[in-house]
Amino acid sequence: MRAYAIDEFGKPGSVRDLPTPEPNEGQVLIKVTAAGLNAFDVAVINGNAKEYLEHRFPLIPGNDVSGVVDALGPGVTEPSVGSEVFGSQGKQFQGGGTIAEYVTAVADTVAPKPSTLDHAEAAAIPTAGLTALNLVDRIGPKRDDLLLVLGATGGVGSFLVPLATARGARVVAVTRTEYADYARTLGATDLIDYTAGHPADLLRTIAPTGIHALVDLVGDADLVMSLADQVSAEGWAVSCAGGVNDALLEKFGLQGGQVHGGGLDRLLYLTNELQNLHKPSIRTYPLADAADALAEQATRHVRGKLVITVD
Structure with missing residues (x-):
């Protein structure tokens, strides 16, 4: 072969x-x-x-x-x-x-x-889609909960954003300017161009009262640390890429941690959930x-x- x-x-x-x-x-x-x-x-x-x-x-x-x-x-x-x-x-x-x-x-x-x-x-679908599903399930977003997603237009993000918005959440997508239109088609309500300024500063303008969850899909622990103080008390910080650890959760009083793929028994459940969402x-x-x-x-x-x- x-x-x-x-x-x-x-x-x-x-x-x-x-x-x-x-x-x-x-x-x-x-x-x-x-x-x-x-x-x-x-x-x-x-x-x-x-x-x-x-x-x-x-x-x-x-x-x-x-x-x-x-x-x-x-x-x-x-x-x-x-x-x-x-x-x-x-x-x-x-x-x-x-x-x-x-x-x-x-x-x-x-x-x-x-x-x-x-x-x-x-x-x-399998790795990226199931990772996205597991992250969304871990957070359990409710209607109008605000999620900040680092790497929103990559592989996992392209599944996570539609899954989260389908459950009523609002998503702030951190991405590049050239991917802005794509992020909106996935369902993002707000955008942060990380090349235009520090995301922490730009987030304060978009969400002055804070966010419900911080979702790290890129593995930038320093960036996650700089954003964590804008997550509401007992909110969520989750990552599939190593950007969230126990020390960060304890410091800011947050829930979450590392979330991975797996759960291949849920593949057909996932494909049914994705059926009417943006691909x-x-x-x-x-x-x-x-x-x-x-x-x-x-x-x-x-x-x-x-x-x-x-x-």
């Missing part, structure tokens, strides 16, 4: 021929149609996860997938061969990823692909240009989601 792989951390990879994997017990083999990219894929390539995850070389990155079941491993009876599925590959190591023509995935970490989604849309912007790259797609992901200025398509 053709796959994008690297041979060592931090070095450029290439699209090459590699053996097609065989599904082990509890796994399915998927013929990949689309592979969604996430910030974590860049972290894996750079070796940032090597201290706590096993990595196998040549390392094929990628976790999110949409495609067609090609074969079943021992002990698996469903999904059936030939069915369209989406989800995450679910293995307990990095290296057998989705940026390839075929990938093995744990059967319990994929779900039937809804007919209302094409493969690129489906592949964009994220998706830019696709062919497998042959996987290196370019990963390079764009590494800029940390992606609008919406990047997806690699496989013919």
Whole structure:
């Protein structure tokens, strides 16, 4: 099969021929149609996860997938061969990823692909969408609660903003000027251009009485610290990127902390909730240009989601 792989951390990879994997017990083999990219894929390539995850070389990155079941491993009876599925590959190591023509995935970490989604849309959802859902559920926003979202127009933000506004919250999106219109289409009611001044100063103008929750999707702990005093008493500070810690919560008397993805059993619930909401912007790259797609992901200025398509 053709796959994008690297041979060592931090070095450029290439699209090459590699053996097609065989599904082990509890796994399915998927013929990949689309592979969604996430910030974590860049972290894996750079070796940032090597201290706590096993990595196998040549390392094929990628976790999110949409495609067609090609074969079943021992002990698996469903999904059936030939069915369209989406989800995450679910293995307990990095290296057998989705940026390839075929990938093995744990059967319990994929779900039937809804007919209302094409493969690129489906592949964009699992990690970013579930992370967004978990963040919104953790905060539990009510009507007119004001949320400040750092990184509102990125992958997770493109799901979180519509999910939060659908529950009645108002969102202040921290983003770049060129993404302002996109942020509004997602549902943001106010915007802060972080290149035009310090967000803490600009937020005081927009929300002089404070905000209900601070949502960090970029991992800038210093920026989070500078904004935390504008969160109302017993309000929320949450992050999926390491920008919130226990010391900050204690100092400002806030609830929250780190929130991650997972909960793949909630994929179909999530897709139902997203059905009538604005979809994220998706830019696709062919497998042959996987290196370019990963390079764009590494800029940390992606609008919406990047997806690699496989013919």
